[in-house]
Amino acid sequence: MTPHRLTRRLIFVLALLPFAGPSLAGDAPAKNLVGRWQLTELDGKAPPRFLQEKLLVLQEDGTIRTEDLKPASKSAVLDAAATAVQTGKWRLTDGRLFVSNSPWKDGAPVAVSPQTLSFERDPYISDNGKQSKTIYTRRP
Numbered sequence: 001m002t003p004h005r006l007t008r009r010l011i012f013v014l015a016l017l018p019f020a021g022p023s024l025a026g027d028a029p030a031k032n033l034v035g036r037w038q039l040t041e042l043d044g045k046a047p048p049r050f051l052q053e054k055l056l057v058l059q060e061d062g063t064i065r066t067e068d069l070k071p072a073s074k075s076a077v078l079d080a081a082a083t084a085v086q087t088g089k090w091r092l093t094d095g096r097l098f099v100s101n102s103p104w105k106d107g108a109p110v111a112v113s114p115q116t117l118s119f120e121r122d123p124y125i126s127d128n129g130k131q132s133k134t135i136y137t138r139r140p
Contacts, residue, residue, distance in 0.1 A: 030092040037136035064090040
């Protein structure tokens with residue numbers, strides 16, 4: 001293969017990379033994020049019940065959404081929590097989770113193991129504008 005042809009192939013592959021979402025076969029860390037996650041720790045404490053009843057769902061196609069564990073309630077607080085995330089898009093870049101519908105656009109540093117998802121700065125949850133440290137546990 002000539003150097004010119006190799007360069008053209010490399011440019012073609014690099015041009016496709018921005019469009020390769022989290023379902024890219026070789027992107028193991030992003031694949032580890034795919035699943036249903038329940039908030040189990042918020043700033044070192046148990047989270048409020050209304051947050052425990054929501055799942056954060058990251059799908060292989062790059063969609064992120066919430067899912068209720070309990071049937072809908074008439075509570076205004078629960079209604080607000082239900083609409084907080086709804087549906088957006090996610091991507092993992094350099095160990096940071098970027099979420100299209102997060103109020104913070106600089107990405108959230110994330111650590112993932114088979115059963116836990118940890119954020120130093122959660123992409124959604126904050127306390128008076130300061131992003132919270134959170135831990136989520138994988139759900140079936």
